[in-house]
Structure formats: C-alpha cells, structure tokens
Amino acid sequence: MHLNNIRIVLVNTSHPGNIGASARAMKNMGLSKLYLVAPKDYPSGVAIGRASSALDILDNAVLCESLKEAIADCSLVIGTSARSRRIPWPVIEPGICAKKLVEEGQQQNVALVFGREDRGLSNEELQLCHFHVQIAANPEYSSLNLAAAVMVLGHEIYQFKQQLELVKQDAEKSWDNELATVAEVETYLEHLEELLIQIDFHDPENPRHLMPRLRRLYNRVRLDKMETNILHGIVSETRKMLNKK
Numbered sequence: 001m002h003l004n005n006i007r008i009v010l011v012n013t014s015h016p017g018n019i020g021a022s023a024r025a026m027k028n029m030g031l032s033k034l035y036l037v038a039p040k041d042y043p044s045g046v047a048i049g050r051a052s053s054a055l056d057i058l059d060n061a062v063l064c065e066s067l068k069e070a071i072a073d074c075s076l077v078i079g080t081s082a083r084s085r086r087i088p089w090p091v092i093e094p095g096i097c098a099k100k101l102v103e104e105g106q107q108q109n110v111a112l113v114f115g116r117e118d119r120g121l122s123n124e125e126l127q128l129c130h131f132h133v134q135i136a137a138n139p140e141y142s143s144l145n146l147a148a149a150v151m152v153l154g155h156e157i158y159q160f161k162q163q164l165e166l167v168k169q170d171a172e173k174s175w176d177n178e179l180a181t182v183a184e185v186e187t188y189l190e191h192l193e194e195l196l197i198q199i200d201f202h203d204p205e206n207p208r209h210l211m212p213r214l215r216r217l218y219n220r221v222r223l224d225k226m227e228t229n230i231l232h233g234i235v236s237e238t239r240k241m242l243n244k245k
C-alpha cells in the first residue's frame with residue numbers, strides 16, 4: 001500500500017507561506033508529490049520557513065503553467081470546493097475522496113486539486129475534475145485556510161491507508177486451518193437443528209429466534225473447517241446414541 005501516485009495540486013497560490021505549510025502537512029500525512037500551478041510568489045524563503053522539515057517536498061515540487069498540464073497524466077482528478085457551485089457536479093465526502101485516491105492511486109496517477117486563497121477554483125477548473133470534495137464545516141464560515149484543507153484531506157488519506165493495512169494484516173494472519181464455507185456451516189446448522197428438535201430444546205412452531213441467534217454466534221466466530229467437522233461430529237454421534245435408545 002503506497003501513496004506515491006497521489007499528487008497534491010495547488011492552483012495559483014498567492015501566499016508562499018501556504019505552499020510551505022501545505023508541503024509540511026503533506027509530509028506529515030505521507031504524501032510526497034506536490035504540483036504548483038502558476039504560484040504568484042515562488043520560490044520563496046517564506047515557503048521554505050513554513051515547510052520546516054518538508055523541504056524535500058518543495059525541492060521536488062513540479063511547476064506547471066496550467067491545471068490541465070498538471071493533471072494531464074492522471075486518471076482521476078478530485079477538486080476541492082468550500083461551497084456549492086451553480087453547476088451540479090458529483091460531490092463526495094472526504095472519506096470517499098480518500099478511498100478513491102488511495103485505491104486508484106495504487107495503479108495510476110491521481111490528483112487532489114486546491115484553489116486560490118481568495119477565489120478557490122474557477123468553474124472551468126472545477127469542470128476538469130471527476131469529483132468535487134467538500135470538507136463539512138460551520139455553514140457560517142466554511143472556508144478553511146488552504147494548508148488546513150490540505151491537512152484535513154491528507155489526514156483522511158493517511159487514515160484510510162492505515163485502515164486498509166490493518167485489514168490486510170488481519171486477513172493475512174496465519175491460521176492453521178482454512179475457514180469453513182457457507183455450505184459447510186449450513187449443513188452443520190441443519191443437523192444441529194434436527195438434534196435440538198429431537199431433544200425438545202427447539203420447537204419449530206415456536207422458534208424464538210433460536211436458529212438465527214445460533215447462526216449469528218457461529219458467524220461471529222468464523223468457524224474453520226476443522227472446528228465445523230468437530231461440531232458436526234458431536235451432533236452426529238449424539239443423534240446416533242439417541243436413535244439407539
């Protein structure tokens with residue numbers, strides 16, 4: 001799992017301090033590809049000062065003349081917007097934005113685009129994007145500082161990657177037996193039900209959710225094949241003994 005194909009594009013930034021602070025936020029969140037579209041005041045000592053230990057991100061930043069140029073080799077482009085625009089466009093939540101960027105970014109270049117401090121992205125620039133993402137904020141003042149917006153969306157990306165890695169590690173945990181299939185558990189449950197009826201523990205006329213509860217219990221445990229066979233064996237032998245009587 002990597003974030004190397006996710007690029008952060010800052011369009012026409014006025015304040016070099018915001019470029020430096022965005023680079024820092026990116027490095028904090030494991031992002032490394034910065035594209036600067038026609039920055040107003042760059043290179044700049046102020047940007048360097050605000051970047052702190054993220055100078056490598058500034059050093060490797062790619063300067064472009066237009067947004068089109070910055071995203072030409074991307075398969076997915078998500079634009080940020082602090083407010084709803086007149087032209088309806090698919091708007092997604094920061095969590096979904098992170099999912100799309102991380103997943104597609106495993107194979108292809110993807111971009112997250114930020115606008116100018118005073119005017120955001122133009123309608124034309126927003127229309128170059130596949131989706132728009134909006135950070136939910138106080139409706140009376142929902143416009144975040146540019147670098148703060150990079151931080152919030154960067155953090156979503158970082159968190160999504162972390163969660164995916166945890167899920168993957170969990171799935172890869174070695175287990176000595178293969179997990180049981182649905183059919184194997186179903187057959188066991190059918191035989192268990194027959195036994196429970198036979199010993200008058202379960203009345204199909206008045207089931208009281210017994211079988212769904214047992215099914216939920218077994219699904220929670222995630223039985224493996226060996227465990228299913230053992231349980232199945234116990235039920236079969238018990239029924240054999242009962243039938244002998």
Ligand code: SAH
Nearest residue numbers: 080081082114115120134135143144146149
């Ligand atoms: N006045 C501008 C806001 C610019 S804020 C406007 O109304 O569009 C500078 C940039 O920070 C925005 O272009 C966007 O990239 C980002 N940003 C700020 N607040 C945001 C929010 N609530 N959701 C998504 N992006 C936001």
